[in-house]
Amino acid sequence: MRRLTLLLAGLAALSCSGSPRHESMAELHGRVIERARVQTVYMDSLLNERQAPGTDWQGPRTFQDGKLLTTGVSGWVSGFYPGVLWQVYEATEDTLFRSLATKYTKPLAALLVRDTDHDIGFQLMSSYGRWLDSGTADANTAEALREVLREGAGTLAGRFDPEIGVIRSWNGDHWNYPVIIDNMMNLELLMKYGDRAIAEKHALTTAANHFREDGTTWHLVNYADDGSVLGKQTVQGYADDSAWARGQSWALYGYAMMAREERAAGNEELAGTFYGIADKLKGWLLAHLPEDGIPCWDYSQTDYRDASAGAILASGLLILNELKPDETALQTADRILRTLASPEYLADPRTNGGFLLKHSVGNLPGGSEIDVPLTYADYYFLEALSRFPR
Numbered sequence: 459m460r461r462l463t464l465l466l467a468g469l470a471a472l473s474c475s476g477s478p479r480h481e482s483m484a485e486l487h488g489r490v491i492e493r494a495r496v497q498t499v500y501m502d503s504l505l506n507e508r509q510a511p512g513t514d515w516q517g518p519r520t521f522q523d524g525k526l527l528t529t530g531v532s533g534w535v536s537g538f539y540p541g542v543l544w545q546v547y548e549a550t551e552d553t554l555f556r557s558l559a560t561k562y563t564k565p566l567a568a569l570l571v572r573d574t575d576h577d578i579g580f581q582l583m584s585s586y587g588r589w590l591d592s593g594t595a596d597a598n599t600a601e602a603l604r605e606v607l608r609e610g611a612g613t614l615a616g617r618f619d620p621e622i623g624v625i626r627s628w629n630g631d632h633w634n635y636p637v638i639i640d641n642m643m644n645l646e647l648l649m650k651y652g653d654r655a656i657a658e659k660h661a662l663t664t665a666a667n668h669f670r671e672d673g674t675t676w677h678l679v680n681y682a683d684d685g686s687v688l689g690k691q692t693v694q695g696y697a698d699d700s701a702w703a704r705g706q707s708w709a710l711y712g713y714a715m716m717a718r719e720e721r722a723a724g725n726e727e728l729a730g731t732f733y734g735i736a737d738k739l740k741g742w743l744l745a746h747l748p749e750d751g752i753p754c755w756d757y758s759q760t761d762y763r764d765a766s767a768g769a770i771l772a773s774g775l776l777i778l779n780e781l782k783p784d785e786t787a788l789q790t791a792d793r794i795l796r797t798l799a800s801p802e803y804l805a806d807p808r809t810n811g812g813f814l815l816k817h818s819v820g821n822l823p824g825g826s827e828i829d830v831p832l833t834y835a836d837y838y839f840l841e842a843l844s845r846f847p848r
């Protein structure tokens with residue numbers, strides 16, 4: 459039924475070739491899903507061309523200078539293409555996408571023994587988590603999927619230091635104990651399949667140390683062994699005190715997700731605390747977004763837009779709206795999604811390496827992934843579209 463609704467919506471949108479303003483969000487979603495069908499299959503063919511028999515799993519990362527650039531299983535983005543495929547399957551119920559999604563998800567089980575950074579939440583929730591939520595697995599398979607997620611949550615929890623009260627983001631000796639705001643996104647794995655108390659403590663410690671008076675967040679906080687703060691800085695933003703756009707989106711989404719999980723568990727007090735952090739940040743972001751809703755890679759800059767920051771923000775705003783009806787959050791998500799679905803951002807069929815969206819920024823100060831497609835921009839774009847209330 460959902461498939462039929464989306465198909466009809468997509469056809470309706472195609473037949474009205476006028477202004478996208480006339481397109482309902484259901485029509486827009488249908489149109490994007492039809493594009494995603496073409497793009498994901500095209501991307502699979504590009505990956506198959508690259509993949510020599512017997513070589514390790516490769517998933518998409520970006521498309522640059524006419525080439526599809528890939529990631530191995532351990533890259534932080536490895537779960538997002540499987541997650542895009544699961545979302546296309548959920549929207550279309552076309553079993554082609556279930557088999558593609560399964561094919562790209564299964565090898566990620568290798569991550570369970572990898573504990574060299576915090577990214578396992580991103581990697582497993584977008585792949586195995588989506589598989590489980592798709593409701594397509596039989597009882598035995600579903601239990602095996604739950605086991606993968608529980609084991610992954612255990613691996614993530616192993617990076618928590620109770621003295622400091624946070625999960626360590628990166629290894630190495632450049633910092634004593636670095637925690638980046640992105641880490642908030644990994645907590646969903648713990649909230650659903652692991653030790654919730656660890657996730658709550660991480661979120662509370664981060665609330666105390668990562669945020670500025672105006673509600674925005676630093677990118678990285680470096681902790682001493684006793685939990686005191688050694689320094690606050692950026693890595694992917696313009697300046698230590700500027701607002702790196704994707705970091706703000708991770709923060710808003712991360713705290714909105716925490717509020718949702720606490721509400722679901724009946725912990726209204728913590729839900730309120732986490733909601734308040736996301737809501738305050740929302741106020742700043744909405745006052746600083748450009749007219750079309752897509753931020754530049756850093757809010758202090760005006761050169762390159764970052765579609766990924768826009769897509770994550772739209773999805774996070776829609777979680778806030780689910781928690782408490784919020785017309786400004788809804789209108790901003792609408793604005794962002796309409797811009798992303800316009801020809802300026804949405805790729806033509808069989809172009810852009812099979813990615814849906816153009817114009818994201820990975821790490822500008824690091825000189826990498828500037829004004830390119832990124833697999834997680836597509837993932838959160840589809841997620842936000844399916845989250846938009848009908």
Ligand code: GLY
Pocket residue numbers: 534640694704820
């Ligand atoms: N989590 C890494 C990034 O947002 O670039």
